[in-house]
Amino acid sequence: MGAIVRAEQHPQVAERDEGQSQYLTFLLGGEMFAIPILNIKEIIEYGHMTTVPMMPAFVRGVINLRGSVVPVIDLAVRFGRAASDLTRRTCIVIIEIDSADGCQDIGVVVDTVNEVLEIPASEIEQAPSFGARIRADFISGMGKIEGKFVVIIAVDHVLAIDEMATLGQLGDTSPGMLAAT
Numbered sequence: 001m002g003a004i005v006r007a008e009q010h011p012q013v014a015e016r017d018e019g020q021s022q023y024l025t026f027l028l029g030g031e032m033f034a035i036p037i038l039n040i041k042e043i044i045e046y047g048h049m050t051t052v053p054m055m056p057a058f059v060r061g062v063i064n065l066r067g068s069v070v071p072v073i074d075l076a077v078r079f080g081r082a083a084s085d086l087t088r089r090t091c092i093v094i095i096e097i098d099s100a101d102g103c104q105d106i107g108v109v110v111d112t113v114n115e116v117l118e119i120p121a122s123e124i125e126q127a128p129s130f131g132a133r134i135r136a137d138f139i140s141g142m143g144k145i146e147g148k149f150v151v152i153i154a155v156d157h158v159l160a161i162d163e164m165a166t167l168g169q170l171g172d173t174s175p176g177m178l179a180a181t
Contacts, residue, residue, distance in 0.1 A: 021121070023143065025114040025150060026093065028075055028084070032114065032150045034143060039095050039155045041105060043113055046090040057083075060109060063092070070094065072107035078158060079138065084109050097159050106159050119143040124152065 023034035024043075049061040049072060058077035062069050072092055076084045084090065089112040097104045127139035140154035 026110040027112045034150045034152045041094040041096045070105045074109045
């Protein structure tokens with residue numbers, strides 16, 4: 001597995017001036033999503049993955065990333081949709097999450113990575129309370145890019161270690177259960 005992109009986490013790069021933030025945009029099921037660049041550690045090719053028994057359906061498995069075990073989440077399934085189809089453009093975005101145990105790296109499967117965009121704070125609307133096809137707490141806002149909306153993901157909610165561990169213990173991994181929690 002070779003690294004495609006490595007994101008340096010320097011605040012002066014990610015936020016050039018007040019009110020401007022950079023986001024990594026990607027496609028998932030034909031829809032565009034974004035994650036703040038400060039959460040991105042790197043992007044790697046989709047490669048060999050070890051499945052882990054008795055995990056929730058949204059956990060694809062684990063990978064060995066330079067000697068560290070990194071769980072890989074299928075964002076489509078986490079959002080209550082069908083599993084992502086694997087293509088030659090499928091990537092794993094490695095995201096750094098702050099948890100009670102310190103920083104944790106988690107991989108998320110995306111259909112394809114688009115680009116890093118600057119979205120001014122004035123172009124970000126509040127998350128809708130209804131109508132989105134994913135849980136409202138998974139959305140931190142809706143960014144406007146060239147007249148179209150991009151869903152800005154609330155990484156701390158989507159990849160909440162405690163919630164994912166609880167879902168794994170429940171044993172119900174159906175998409176409906178994931179969308180209802």
